[in-house]
Amino acid sequence: MADDHNWSWSREQSIPSDTAAGRVLLExxxxxxxxxxxxxxxxxGVHLAVEEALVNAIKHGNQEDPAKQVKVQTRxxxxAVKIEVTDEGDGFDPAAVPDPTDDENLDAPSGRxxxxxxxxxxxxxxxxxxNHVAMAKFKGEEE
Amino acid sequence: MSERRRITVNTVGDVHVVRFNDRKILDATYIGELGEELFSLLEEPGPQKLLLNFDGVEFLSSGALNKLIFLDRRVKEVSGSLRLTNLRPELNEVFMITRLHELFRIFEDEVEALADLNSDS
Structure with a gap:
């Protein structure tokens, strides 16, 4: 996404590895x-996506380590809205996450x-x- | 009727009709408690029929969806029945996108779901 949007609001914060701190920022x-x-x-849609990204960063990325921070940039x-989330974990390969909508994974409690x-x-x-995800959403665009 | 922290349960015939006490189901601790309360219903004697009414629930995280999948597994283990109702359009879309509407039996309202559960017995 080109950064040619007329951003009227932006925040850049580092939060502790605590989902409660993430929710304040999300609200x-x-x-x-x-x-x-x-x-x-x-x-x-933004709520759902950011909630999942923050939980991924805090729980799976930083393993809820209080010594580690999650950096969140929102515009x-x-x-348009753009959100970037960076954790201090080892990262993961998103391509390796099984598709939860495949028939064999339909009742598997992961990947959603x-x-x-x-x-x-x-x-x-x-x-x-x-260990860094950048997400964007454009107003009114169908998923 | 029995009061719990995360859910309110009414018994209609032999069906446990569950409503959720919070609008958003996303926090891991909350989901853990919710799971315990839902699973405990399956420990009670009698037919294991659960109807989860999502009226008033605005938001479900993937953690909550995972808990529902575990619940569905447990219901099947005890040869019970599980129905979901009153999902708002956004949540219904989440179930459609994830194809979980194929795993769960979802109805518009309690009347439809109760009729379906009673036709099962």
């Missing part, structure tokens, strides 16, 4: 989307967080190390 982001007249359908405009992120956002990109 700020959702409030801002509503303030900028984003539809609830889109707000729901909002009238038409990543899938929901991809489904509800316009783009989801990981760095090579797999």
């Amino acid at each position: 700020e982001l959702l409030d801002e989307l509503r303030r900028q007249d984003w539809e609830e359908k889109d707000v729901f 909002v405009s009238a038409t 967080g990543l899938m929901l992120m991809k489904s509800f956002m316009s783009s989801v990109e990981f760095n090579d190390a797999g």
